[in-house]
Amino acid sequence: MPQNITNHVKDMIASANAEVTSIPTQEAFAFVGSDDHVIVDLRDPREITRSGKIPGAFSCPRGMLEFWIDPDSPYHKDLFNQDKTYVFYCASAWRSALSAKLAQDMGLKPVAHIEGGFGAWQKMGGPIEEVD
Secondary structure (H helix, E strand, C coil), X not given: CCCCXXXXXXXXXXXXXXXXXXXXXXXXXXXXXXXXXXXXXXCCHHHHHHHCECCCCEECCHHHHHHHHCCCCCCCCXXXXXXXXXXXXXXXXXXXXXXXXXXXXXXXXXXXXXXXXXXXXXXXXXXXXXXX
């Protein structure tokens, strides 16, 4: 018997987007090099190697986010313990919407994510840092 999935990804993303701040891509260009923002790349390391990243972005694979945010976790990263705005992005703004919502629910604030993700960033000519 097939599973009966009742909470679909598209519904989860729509719900997250209703609760978190989405930043238009071109507005996010101003955050590169900002001392007031931490840009967090949620993509898999292979995606980053293949296409580059937003300059200065911190790489946090989506599967480690909760563990790196939580100061009680043995995996905690001090980067997530600053008085800054956390701006998440992924390839197309799906993982970043869910991640921003999760981070917000955990108490991290302020948080936001970039509309359209890295794909929109590339199309709009945002700066890209190559990664080896």
